Amino acid sequence: xxxxxxxxxxxAFAATGCLEVPxxxxxxxPLDVDTDGxxxxxxxxxxxxxxxxxxGSLDCHGNLARPLRIYGARGLRHxxxxxxxxxxxxxxxxxxxxxxxxxxxxxxxxxxxPGGSATSEAERKETARAICGLQPELMxxxxxxxxxxxxxxLLAKPLQLESHKGxxxxxxxxxxxxxxxxxxxxxxxxxxxxxxxxxETLKNP
Amino acid sequence: MMAMxxxxxxxxxxxxxxxxxxxxxxxxxYRDRLLDGLPDEDPKFRPGELHRPGQPCLACHSDxxxxxxxxxxxxxxxxxxxxxxxxxxxxxxxxxxxxEGQTRDLLSNSCGNFYIRRADWDPAFPLRAxxxxxxxxxxxxxxxxxxxxxxxxREGSCAGCHVGHRSPLSPGAVYVPGTTPxxxxxxxxxxxxxxxxxxxxxxxx
Numbered sequence: 162x163x164x165x166x167x168x169x170x171x172x173a174f175a176a177t178g179c180l181e182v183p184x185x186x187x188x189x190x191p192l193d194v195d196t197d198g199x200x201x202x203x204x205x206x207x208x209x210x211x212x213x214x215x216x217g218s219l220d221c222h223g224n225l226a227r228p229l230r231i232y233g234a235r236g237l238r239h240x241x242x243x244x245x246x247x248x249x250x251x252x253x254x255x256x257x258x259x260x261x262x263x264x265x266x267x268x269x270x271x272x273x274x275p276g277g278s279a280t281s282e283a284e285r286k287e288t289a290r291a292i293c294g295l296q297p298e299l300m301x302x303x304x305x306x307x308x309x310x311x312x313x314x315l316l317a318k319p320l321q322l323e324s325h326k327g328x329x330x331x332x333x334x335x336x337x338x339x340x341x342x343x344x345x346x347x348x349x350x351x352x353x354x355x356x357x358x359x360x361e362t363l364k365n366p
Numbered sequence: 367m368m369a370m371x372x373x374x375x376x377x378x379x380x381x382x383x384x385x386x387x388x389x390x391x392x393x394x395x396y397r398d399r400l401l402d403g404l405p406d407e408d409p410k411f412r413p414g415e416l417h418r419p420g421q422p423c424l425a426c427h428s429d430x431x432x433x434x435x436x437x438x439x440x441x442x443x444x445x446x447x448x449x450x451x452x453x454x455x456x457x458x459x460x461x462x463x464x465x466e467g468q469t470r471d472l473l474s475n476s477c478g479n480f481y482i483r484r485a486d487w488d489p490a491f492p493l494r495a496x497x498x499x500x501x502x503x504x505x506x507x508x509x510x511x512x513x514x515x516x517x518x519x520r521e522g523s524c525a526g527c528h529v530g531h532r533s534p535l536s537p538g539a540v541y542v543p544g545t546t547p548x549x550x551x552x553x554x555x556x557x558x559x560x561x562x563x564x565x566x567x568x569x570x571x
Binding site for chain 2: 240
């Protein structure tokens with residue numbers, strides 16, 4: 162009797178496990194796609210520029226050691242990483258490993274500062290991913306349900322509502338604040354990125 | 367009598383444990399790793415303004431390192447590209463502006479080093495940095511050579527970011543464009559250009 166019950170329960174679990182297949186986008190960064198399902202990186206560009214300037218210097222969030230990594234032309238570059246294979250050759254690593262190649266960086270301009278190439282779409286995507294990955298559930302609440310953006314570390318830290326080694330970066334109500342919060346709520350009905358505030362911020366470094 | 371001896375032993379054990387925990391709690395693994403990665407002092411040069419060119423000054427010259435505390439420090443090299451034998455460049459002025467509008471000019475010495483003690487200036491970050499050379503036509507006047515493209519958010523050691531060769535993680539050491547590297551000099555210690563670029567990237571495992 163018990164055995165039959167166990168088998169039945171097992172079959173029931175197996176069946177329900179097959180029913181709930183996550184669809185595309187479920188669990189993904191809510192800011193990664195726009196309402197048409199396209200990559201929203203183009204619209205993220207003005208916000209990315211503000212984050213690069215305010216947060217992304219090499220001595221702050223332009224650093225691989227930080228959970229929130231901001232990539233950009235004048236900070237951390239997103240470039241292929243390499244491993245040394247068993248024949249001693251430098252080969253591109255498919256995932257997290259751990260060497261850089263200065264010769265290749267020199268050739269493709271993927272180093273920070275003057276002479277380096279402009280921030281790429283891949284870098285903006287990585288920045289957006291890092292922002293979403295920091296507090297994914299809370300991010301979904303803010304983006305999709307209009308939750309309080311100041312609950313996110315992305316704003317709580319630079320406003321110094323939470324301890325922040327880089328101190329206060331901007332004030333509530335500032336242009337930076339308007340730029341970032343408008344982006345976070347841009348997927349709500351009537352939401353839109355405040356591009357004017359983003360561009361104005363960049364004039365006042 | 368026995369009970370007193372037991373209490374005394376317990377007390378000693380408690381004190382020893384407290385000291386051990388205190389000792390373990392005082393270290394900063396990030397800074398310790400930075401200090402461990404630096405080369406030994408060149409025995410031909412006493413610790414002073416000419417020593418350890420190219421190294422991150424504030425690794426030691428900070429409240430952690432024990433040497434006299436600096437606010438800023440760095441080294442200037444000649445040439446426009448990293449070379450195997452970089453030469454050090456004196457007589458260049460680094461002009462630093464802080465966020466409160468204060469300015470200081472730091473002159474590189476004969477081994478390329480420049481610095482300012484925290485007791486003399488404790489700037490408000492972020493900072494802007496510009497590089498100047500003497501104007502040969504107008505003694506006492508300076509000509510701007512270049513401007514740092516990003517802000518210094520909090521790192522007082524130039525070599526904290528300008529480390530080694532140019533790579534996706536670093537703009538490279540501070541070279542003055544248009545200058546020609548000279549022959550290595552016995553008057554200065556051998557400059558350090560950062561860790562081997564093929565060393566594992568910190569922060570990724």
